[in-house]
Amino acid sequence: xxxxxxxxxxxxxxENVRFxxxxxxxxxxxxxxxxxxxxxxxxxxxxxxxxxxxxxxxxRGNPPDLGLLNYNMEMSRFMERGALSDxxxxxxxxxxxxxxxxxxxxxxxxxxxxxxxxxxxxAASVIYNKQIFAEQGIAIPxxxxxxxxxxxxxxxxxxxxxxxxxxxPWTVAQGWFDYAVGGxxxxxxxxxxxxxxxxxxxxxxxxxxQKSLLEPTxxxxxxxxxxTNKDAAAKGYGDGNLAFAQGKAAMxxxxxxxxxxxxxxxxxxxxxxxxxxxxxxxxxxxxRVNIDLAAWIPxxxxxxxxxxxxxxxxxxxxVIDDYNAKFLGYGTTTDAAxxxxxxxxxxxxxxxxxxxxxxxxxxxxxTIPTENYVQGIVLxxxxxxxxxxxxxxxxxxxxxx
Amino acid sequence: MTTLTPRRSGRIGTERPRWSTTxxxxxxxxxxIIPLYVTIVTAFxxxxxxxxxxVFSLPAPWSVDGFVQAWNLTNVPQAFAVSVFVTAxxxxxxILLAAFASFAIARNWxxxxxxxxFFYLLxxxxxxxxxxxxxxxxxxxxxxxxxxxxxAILHIMFQLSFSVLLxxxxxxxxxxxxxxxxxxxxxxxxxxxxxxxxxxxxPMSATVGIFAFLASWNDxxxxxxITSDPAMQTLPVVQSIFQTQFSxxxxxxxxxxxMAMAPAIIVYLFTQRWVMAGVTQGAxxx
Numbered sequence: 001x002x003x004x005x006x007x008x009x010x011x012x013x014x015e016n017v018r019f020x021x022x023x024x025x026x027x028x029x030x031x032x033x034x035x036x037x038x039x040x041x042x043x044x045x046x047x048x049x050x051x052x053x054x055x056x057x058x059x060r061g062n063p064p065d066l067g068l069l070n071y072n073m074e075m076s077r078f079m080e081r082g083a084l085s086d087x088x089x090x091x092x093x094x095x096x097x098x099x100x101x102x103x104x105x106x107x108x109x110x111x112x113x114x115x116x117x118x119x120x121x122x123a124a125s126v127i128y129n130k131q132i133f134a135e136q137g138i139a140i141p142x143x144x145x146x147x148x149x150x151x152x153x154x155x156x157x158x159x160x161x162x163x164x165x166x167x168x169p170w171t172v173a174q175g176w177f178d179y180a181v182g183g184x185x186x187x188x189x190x191x192x193x194x195x196x197x198x199x200x201x202x203x204x205x206x207x208x209x210q211k212s213l214l215e216p217t218x219x220x221x222x223x224x225x226x227x228t229n230k231d232a233a234a235k236g237y238g239d240g241n242l243a244f245a246q247g248k249a250a251m252x253x254x255x256x257x258x259x260x261x262x263x264x265x266x267x268x269x270x271x272x273x274x275x276x277x278x279x280x281x282x283x284x285x286x287x288r289v290n291i292d293l294a295a296w297i298p299x300x301x302x303x304x305x306x307x308x309x310x311x312x313x314x315x316x317x318x319v320i321d322d323y324n325a326k327f328l329g330y331g332t333t334t335d336a337a338x339x340x341x342x343x344x345x346x347x348x349x350x351x352x353x354x355x356x357x358x359x360x361x362x363x364x365x366x367t368i369p370t371e372n373y374v375q376g377i378v379l380x381x382x383x384x385x386x387x388x389x390x391x392x393x394x395x396x397x398x399x400x401x
Numbered sequence: 402m403t404t405l406t407p408r409r410s411g412r413i414g415t416e417r418p419r420w421s422t423t424x425x426x427x428x429x430x431x432x433x434i435i436p437l438y439v440t441i442v443t444a445f446x447x448x449x450x451x452x453x454x455x456v457f458s459l460p461a462p463w464s465v466d467g468f469v470q471a472w473n474l475t476n477v478p479q480a481f482a483v484s485v486f487v488t489a490x491x492x493x494x495x496i497l498l499a500a501f502a503s504f505a506i507a508r509n510w511x512x513x514x515x516x517x518x519f520f521y522l523l524x525x526x527x528x529x530x531x532x533x534x535x536x537x538x539x540x541x542x543x544x545x546x547x548x549x550x551x552x553a554i555l556h557i558m559f560q561l562s563f564s565v566l567l568x569x570x571x572x573x574x575x576x577x578x579x580x581x582x583x584x585x586x587x588x589x590x591x592x593x594x595x596x597x598x599x600x601x602x603x604p605m606s607a608t609v610g611i612f613a614f615l616a617s618w619n620d621x622x623x624x625x626x627i628t629s630d631p632a633m634q635t636l637p638v639v640q641s642i643f644q645t646q647f648s649x650x651x652x653x654x655x656x657x658x659x660m661a662m663a664p665a666i667i668v669y670l671f672t673q674r675w676v677m678a679g680v681t682q683g684a685x686x687x
Contacts, residue, residue, distance in 0.1 A: 018631070024642045024650075027474060049631035051638050056626040059535060060542035238649050242454050261649065264449050 014045040015306040020052050020064035023293065025260065026327060030068075037313055044306045058083055063298040065307040068314070071116060071294035072362055076107035084115035084296045085304060092117060092315040095333045099354035103291055106188055106358060117311075119293040119320065120329035123273075123347045123356065124255030125179065130270040132159060132250040140274045140346075142282040144219070151227040154250050163249035164224060164232030165240035166378050169371035175253025177374040178288050178359035180220035181213055183278030187357040198398040201391050209394070210387040213360070216278060217374075217383040224378040233379055245269060255288075256328040259343050273346040275355075287347045289356040292329050368393045444468065444656040451652040467656035474653070475639040476632070477660065483549050484618060484635040485664075490553035491617040492610045495560040499609060500602055502561070503568030504594055508580075519569065525562040530555075530623060538626055547629040555627065556617045564609040571605040572598070607675035611668070618665055636661045 021030050027050055034046045049064055057063035058078060069075070078084055087093050093114050104116045133140075136157055141147040151161040165171045181187065193207035201208050229235070229249065237258075244252045245265035252258065253276070262269065275285040295314065297307045313319065321337040324330065328344050330351050331337060339348050350356060364370045373386050443451055444467050445460040451467075471477070502522065509515040530537075541551040575598070583593050599606075624635040640661060643654035 022642070027642065047631070050642055051625070051631050051634045052629070053625050056538045057629060059538050060547055060629060062542070062547070062629050238452060239454065242452060261452070264452050 014042055015303055017044055017046045017066060017303050017306045017310055018049050018052075018064045019046050019310065020049045020054070020067045020069065021293075022050060022069050024050075026293075026323075029323070029326065033319070037310065044309060046310055054078075058298070058300070061300050063300055065301040065303045066295065066297055066310060068119060068293050068295050071104060071107075071118070071291040073107050073365065075294075078298075079110055079113075079115050079296070080108035082110050082113075083299055084110075084113075085299045085301070086113040086115060087117055087295075087297065087308075087311075088112075088114035090117075090308065090312070092312060092333075095315070095335065097332055097334055097354075099356075100291075100332045103289065103358055104294065106191075106363070115296055117295045117315070118291050118332040119295050119314070120291075120324050120327065121289050121332055121351075122256055122292040122328070123330050123344065123351050124174070124288045124290070125273045125275045125347055127244070127252045127254055127258065127271055127273055127343075129244070129247060129250050130272050132247065136250075138250075140272075141277050142285065143277050143280045145280060147277050148223075151223065155227065160229045160249040161227040162223065162251045162253065163235075163240050163244050164228035164378070165235045165237050166224075166228075166232045166375060167234055167236040167239075169375040171237050171240070171254070172375045172378050173361035173371040174255065174288075174359060176220050176224060176378060177217070177361050177370075179253060179276040180216040180278060181360040182286055182288050182357040183276050183284065184216040184219075185212055185360075187360045187363070190360070191363045194394065199395050201395045201398065203388065203391070208387075209390040210384060213387055214384060217377060217387060219278060220374075221377050221380075221383055225380070241265070255290075256344055259328060271343045273344055275347065275350060285350060286355045286357055287350045288359050289330070289351070290358060290362065292327070364390075364394070365397060367397065440655050440659055440662075443651050444659045446652045448650065448652055451655075452649060464652070465656075467650075467652035468660070470650075470653045471643070471657035471660065474642065475657070477636075477639075477657075479632065480634060480636045480639045481660075483633055484637075484661075487549045487553045487556065487624070487635055488614055488617045490550070491556040491560065492613045494553065494557040495564050495613040496606045496610050498557060499561055499564035499568050500599060500606065501594075503565050503572055504598055506565070507569045507572035519565065522562045522565050525559070526566075530559060534622070534626055541627050542629075547627055549624070549628060549633055549635070552624045552627050552635070553617070555623055556613070556620065560609075560613045560616060563612065567605055567609055568602065571602065575601055604675055607672060611672055611675070614668060615665065 019030075019034065021027065027048075031048055034048050038045055052064055054063065054067070054075075063083075096117060100118050100121060101114070103121075104118060128140075132154075136153055136159070138150045138153060139146075141150050154161040164176075190207060190212055193212075194201055197205045197207055203210060205211075224232075229243075235243070238261075240252065240254070241258055241261040242265055243249065244258075245262040247266075247269075259271065262271070275287045277285060295311055297304055297311065301307055315333070317333070317335060317337070320333065321331065324336070325340070328341055330339055330344075330347075339345055339351075361370050361374065368390065370390065373390055377383050377386050439456050442458070442460055443456065445463050445465065447460075447462070447464045447466060450458070450460065502518075506515045506519045537555065538547075541547050541555075544551070546554065579597065580593055583597050588596065619637060620635075621637040621641065625638045625641070628634055628638075640654070640657050643650055643657060
C-alpha cells in the first residue's frame with residue numbers, strides 16, 4: 001500500500017518497480033546492475049529489495065513487482081494458487097530451454113500458465129581435488145565399481161577419499177542422498193508415481209521409498225561409512241570447506257556454492273567436478289540441478305508492464321550470461337553462452353544433453369524431516385526402516401491434503 | 402549480621418573473599434565475555450582468516466574490511482534511524498500506556514470490570530506473535546500500518562501485559578494515604594497521576610522502559626513481516642542477509658552485529674543500576 005502511495009505521488013515521474021532478490025552473494029552485483037539500468041532510461045525506476053518477506057507481501061496484497069530468486073517447492077505454492085501472472089506471451093519465455101522449463105513444472109503448474117522463467121541453474125556433483133587425483137593416477141570414475149576402486153586406492157595411500165560434514169543435515173540430503181538417488185532412480189518419475197499412490201504409499205505399493213530408494217540409500221550408507229573422515233559426524237559445512245581447501249580429502253559432495261567458500265581459503269586450488277556414478281553403466285551418469293534464480297511477476301503487482309520491461313532487460317544475453325559466468329550458474333536460454341569455468345565445466349556435457357535431475361530430498365514437503373532421516377542413515381541407522389518411516393509420513397501427509 | 406555490617410562497610414579491604422560466589426560469578430561473566438570477545442576479534446579479521454576455524458585467534462592483520470562491506474551492503478544509517486524511531490516510540494508508548502492502565506486497575510481493583518481487564522491484558526502474555534502473525538499482517542495492511550509505526554504499535558501491545566503486571570505490583574506498594582491526602586488538598590485524578598504517582602513510578606518505568614527497549618531493538622520477526630517498504634526496515638532485518646546456509650561471511654556479519662549491538666550495550670551500561678533496582682522492587686509486594 002505504501003509503495004502504491006509513494007508512486008502515486010509522482011504521476012509524471014518514472015514508474016517505480018520493486019525488484020526482490022534475496023541471494024546475498026549476488027546483492028552487490030544486482031545493485032550495480034539496477035544502478036546502470038536506472039541511469040540508462042527514465043521511464044522506470046527500479047528499487048532493489050533484499051529484505052522483503054514474501055509470505056507477508058502476498059498476504060497483504062503488495063508483493064514485490066518482480067521476483068528473482070531460488071525456485072523450490074516452497075515458492076511453488078504461490079504459483080499453484082495462481083498468484084503469479086502469465087509470462088507465456090513474452091518473447092523471453094520461448095527462449096527458455098524446454099528441459100529447464102520442465103524443472104519448474106515438476107513442483108506445480110497453474111492452468112497452462114508460464115508464470116516462472118528460470119534465470120540460472122546450479123549444477124552440482126562431486127567436487128574433486130585435481131592434484132590429488134593426478135598424483136594418485138586416478139581417472140574420473142564412470143561406474144560404481146570404478147568409484148569404489150578409486151576410494152580404495154586413496155585409502156591405501158592414506159588419503160581421506162571423501163570429506164563428510166554430517167553434522168549439518170542439509171549437506172547429507174543435498175550431496176549424499178540426492179546424488180545417490182539421482183544416479184540410480186529417475187527422480188521425476190519416482191515422485192509422479194508417489195503422488196499417484198497418495199495415501200497407499202507403503203510396503204505394498206508399486207512405488208515407495210522403502211522399495212524404490214532402498215538400493216541407492218544402502219550404497220550411500222556404505223560409502224559414507226567406509227570412505228569418509230573419522231570425525232565426519234562432528235563436522236559442519238564451514239569445517240568441510242576449510243578442510244577441503246587445505247587438501248585434507250580428495251572429494252567433496254557439494255554444489256558450486258561451496259566453490260566460492262573454498263576459494264576464500266585456497267583461491268588457486270585446482271578443482272573439478274564429475275557426476276557420482278551409482279550404477280555400472282556410464283550412460284546412467286547424471287548431475288543434480290536446482291533452479292538458482294527464477295523470475296516471476298505477481299498478479300497483485302500494479303506495475304506489471306514496467307516490471308516486464310525490466311525483466312526483458314534482465315534476460316538480454318549480455319546480462320544473463322554475465323551473471324551466470326560470475327556466479328558459476330548454467331544458462332537457461334537456448335542462446336546462452338556455454339560454461340567455461342574449469343571447476344564446473346566437467347558437468348557441461350551432462351547439462352547440455354539434459355542428463356540431470358532435481359534433488360530427491362527437495363521434492364518432499366518440509367513438514368517431513370527428510371534431512372534428519374538421511375542424516376540418521378549416514379550415521380548408521382537402518383535404511384530400510386528409515387525409508388519405511390518416510391513412506392508412512394508421506395501417506396499421512398497425502399491423507400491430510 | 403547487624404554487628405558485621407558497620408565493620409564491612411568501614412574497611413573494604415579486610416573483607417574475606419567468598420570464593421564460591423566469586424567463582425560462580427566469574428563463570429557467569431565468562432559466558433558473556435567469550436562471545437563478546439569472539440564477536441569483536443572476528444569483526445576485525447579478513448574473510449580468509451574468519452573462516453579458518455580458529456575463533457579465538459587475534460586478527461592478523463587487523464582489517465576494517467568487514468565494517469566497510471557491512472556498511473555498503475546494507476543502508477546502515479537509514480536502518481539505524483528506523484530502529485531508533487521504532488524503539489523510541491515503543492519505549493515511550495509502553496511506559497505511558499502501561500502506567501495509565503495500571504493506575505486505573507490498581508485503584509479500582511474492587512470493581513469487576515477493572516479486575517477482568519487486568520486478566521485480559523495478562524492473557525496476552527500467553528499469545529506469542531508467530532501464532533497471530535497472519536491476521537496481524539492482513540490487519541496492518543488494511544489499516545495502512547504496514548510500516549514502522551505499525552511495528553511500534555504492535556511492540557507496545559505485546560509489551561503491555563508484562564509491563565502492566567510490573568506496574569500494578571509496584572503501585573500496590575505505594576500507600577493509598579498519599580493519594581488521599583493529595584485529593585483532600587483538591588487534586589484531580591489526572592493531577593494525582595501526573596504530580597504524584599508517575600514520579601513515584603520512575604524506577605519501575607525505567608525497568609519497563611529497558612525491557613521494552615531490548616524487546617523492540619532486538620526484534621526480527623515482527624518488522625520483517627509487518628513492514629512492506631524495504632527502505633523502512635530495522636537493523637536486525639537488513640542484517641539477516643549476511644548469513645545463509647551456503648555462505649559464511651563471518652567477519653562481515655560480526656562487524657554488522659557489533660554495530661547493531663553497540664546501542665543496546667551502551668544503554669544497558671548507563672541504566673543497569675535501575676534495571677537491578679527495578680527488578681527487585683517489583684518482585685516483592687510492599
